[in-house]
Amino acid sequence: MEESKILEIYRTLLDFFGYQNWWPVYSDNPFVEISFGAILTQNTSWKNVEKALKNLIDEDLVDLEKVSCIHEEKLQEIIKPAGFYKRKSRTLIEFSRRFKDIEKDKITRDLLLSVKGIGKETADSILLYALNRPYFVVDAYTRRVFSRIGFFDKNLSYDEIQELFEKNLPEDTDIYKEYHALIVELGKSFCRKKPLCKDCPLFANCKFRIYNV
Template structure:
């Protein structure tokens, strides 16, 4: 028998999928492009990050060997659209160095490493936080790791699954402890949450249009309750 919490989480995913359709994430041509994109999208929209990735590609620099040997001062002008470009240039170079040195610039070699040790190694790279690393693990390495962002915390605290101020780890456990460790599910679920957060569950929410507002009649957003 499926636990009630699992049923609710799956019902939310089904409602989001029905409303938005499959999101087909991550939008990249290669695993390495996904990795670099995950770093560049920190604290900025994907549109801006995609422009920066495109600049690297146009310049012939979207290559782990070239980036690992490049001066950050040569990377930074190419990634200006991603904001904080000086810091991100250093992070991209350091990540590329680890990717080349530890994993032979081969996504299959990287993905073959056990999830726990791989996550710890990537978290040891200066400037890479949990969301960035988990994005790489899920979308580039195909690891069943649920990615958490600000939208996740906002939506699931509003619906009473989590406290308003909650840690990354506790938020992640909500999904990893109650959903099957399915890469495809985790992939699209995170993308659906982002779409909901951008479209309806904003800082000033549009509760009357929320696709999950009436699931089973048992879920009720605290925002809607105030209306």
């Protein structure tokens, strides 16, 4: 695919929605807060994550040392608003134990993926937004939007989709961060399961729109 096509869509989305400025941070520990947020956001809305993060900030628990030795049931109560709180509390504790004594530049994708409960999307979100490393994040919205507009088959693997974006974009973490945020915004606002194509900024070039609306 021509580089210009992927960049063209990025610019169209940026013109339409403006900068999203992800990732919002409210504590003085961005690495930990973003990493915890990336784990908490699995299978839930950001609104619910914000409630859980607020509880963590209020309890002064945006801290790997403290979470590494917290009582699991106490953490479950604190992060309950984010849902799946038993599984997520185990992941937060394991993440904290694993990384509390490791220099940030020693944290690799493989190390992140070795933590139970951290998959590729979560690992790449941590690498990109918490560690500023050039890993393009692929989520369900990326798959839905770009398969609908005709860039690839919806069954393409995570790694293949990621490679497609990384090959066709400049290796620029600012672009990767904004682009992922813009795709999420498009997916929430227009390219829903039942899409609202009429006012979508990608309407003109979308195959799904042409054949289904």
